Amino acid sequence: MATDTTIFGKIIRREVPxxxxxxxxxxxxxxxxxxxxxxxxxxxxxxxxxxxxAAQPAHAELLGRLMLAAAEYARTQGLAQDGYRVVVNCGPDAGQTVFQLHLHLLAGAPLGPFGKR
Structure with a gap:
């Protein structure tokens, strides 16, 4: 699938608000x-x-920038003290619905244990 045609690609190109x-x-x-x-x-x-x-070794710096940007955002928004979660869903069984790599930064309330069924 061409990931530049996803909703995220459209947001990047300002085709979708x-x-x-x-x-x-x-x-x-x-x-x-x-x-x-x-x-x-x-x-x-x-x-x-x-x-x-689908990430390759050539993407290592970009992946690091992605993580650091999420952490910096959490700090600047005052979320780091109480904590935040960063999630990457990989594939349909993990809940990935948009097939463009992305991180979810979740915060603002107690999130509870992760991975419980």
């Missing part, structure tokens, strides 16, 4: 339209990569 909270040359971050927590921001690389599984 989004509540953008961060952007630089390599990344964009915007509020999720169906939040799972009081703060739910998606961090997306502008380079089209379908999933974490």
């Amino acid at each position: 989004a509540d953008i909270v961060f952007e630089d040359e390599q990344l964009i971050a915007f509020r999720d339209i169906a939040p799972s927590a009081p703060v739910h921001v998606l961090f997306v690389p502008k380079t089209p990569i379908a999933s974490l599984d």
Whole structure:
């Protein structure tokens, strides 16, 4: 699948509106339209990569920038003291619905244990 045709690609190209909270040359971050927590921001690389599984060694610096951007956003928004969660869904069974690599930053309330069924 061509990841530049996803909804995230359309947001990057400004074809679809989004509540953008961060952007630089390599990344964009915007509020999720169906939040799972009081703060739910998606961090997306502008380079089209379908999933974490599709990432290559050449993407290592970009992946690091993605993580650091999420952490910096959490700090600047006052979320780091109480804590936040960063999630990457990889594939349909993990809940990935948009096949463009992205991080979910979740915060703003106690999130409870992760992975319980």
